[in-house]
Amino acid sequence: MELIDIGCNLTHDSFDADREAVIDHARAAGVVQMIVTGATEQGSTQSLELAATRPDVLFATAGVHPHHAEDVGADTLSVLAELHRNERVVAVGECGLDYFRDFSPRPAQRRAFERQLELAVDCGKPVFLHQRDAHDDFIAIFREFRPQLAGAVVHCFTDTREAMLEYLEMDCHIGITGWICDERRGRHLKEFVHEIPADRLMIETDAPYLKPRNMKPKIKTRRNEPQWLPWIAGTVAACRGVTPDQLARETTATARRFFRLTD
Template identity: 60%
Template sequence: MDLIDIGLNLSHDSFDRDREAVWQRAVAAGVTRAILTGASREHSPKALELARSKPGQWFATAGVHPHHAGEYTAECDAELRALHAHAEVVAVGECGLDYFRDFSPRPAQRSAFEKQLQIAVDTQKPLFLHQRDAHADFMAMLQNFDGQLGPRVVHCFTGSREELFDYLDQDWHIGITGWLCDERRGVHLRELVKHIPAQRLMIETDAPYLLPRTIKPMPKDRRNEPMYLAHIVEELAHDRGEDVATTAANSTATATAFFRLPARAVS
């Protein structure tokens, strides 16, 4: 397979001890490229630094997750804009709203999100979006920028049927993770993924988070890795009634077009 992991938190400190080995295991499992998530003032520059170390294989996003919205100052905005001057940074985000945990006050979340939407307007880069329990405000804020934004992907989709069709009605893209494999929280996704058009569907691990619960045997440290993207594709293909090769090829073609990547990975 030739797979692209569109959401990999490779700058996470759990990978510090064996980052290269993690990637080699991913390559052996068919993962040829990855978008390294920048989700904070600290980790967005780290994602870019890593991406520059493997040109043609690793790319980066730059943004501030709603959990970190309190750190979004004028200086932070300037730093993100400087990061977006680099070609390796292929999307704005991870950004959005999260009212499930409310780690940052909601007004701060909305302010940080609005400023990052403006970066997306100014750069015309795709958006890498996060939304949890904030659907109405999320949709309203994006609609305020109607006609100004480029492509959008709702990363790590875990929402309802209504939310999914609201996104698809806007021609947005959907990122599916190992949440699909969670028999406690992800059962509803088994049915919903059938409705996502191939040209709107992408795959991601969100590693080191969201280890698929159907992995056997489970790794002792419970750390998710990009090599498990192949497992997610297999589960997704089964739920969509497709063969694995079709799901893999379609998701890779969609991600290549969405992030404006080279047609093939550089070895």
């Protein structure tokens, strides 16, 4: 199988001691390409720097997560715009709204989201979206920009079937993480993940977060890694009634097309 991890936070400090080995382990497990998530101005810069060390294997996003929305001013937007001049940066984000944590005031989150959607329109790249407990405000803002956007993927989707269908109606892609492997929180996803069209579905680890809980034998670490993407792929494949090989072919083709990746 050849898999693509469309969202992994490889610049996270939990990888500082063994980052190169983590990438090598992922490659050995069949994860042929990885997109390194940028969630702050500094993190986006670091994501591009890391991606440049592994041509054709690593790519990057550049954006500011809603947790850091208060940091999005003219200077940060200028830095992001410059990063997006680089072809290795393949999407704007991670951006969106998060009313679950509310680490930034909601008005600041909405302003930062709008500014980054404007950036995506200007640079012609798709958006890598985050939404948690903010569906109505998120949709209201996103709907205004959607016709002008090159593409959109709702990263780490954990919401309801109704929300998923609304995103699909707006021609969005859906990113599924190890949340679906969680027998406590991910059970509902298993019931409708088969309804996502094959050309709209992608998979991701969101490493170092959301380690799949269904891995056997159990691995004694809380840190998630891209090498465990096959576990997510296997779970999604079973829910969709297809083989892991078919799921890998479909999601890999979709990711390459969406992010315009070279193989």
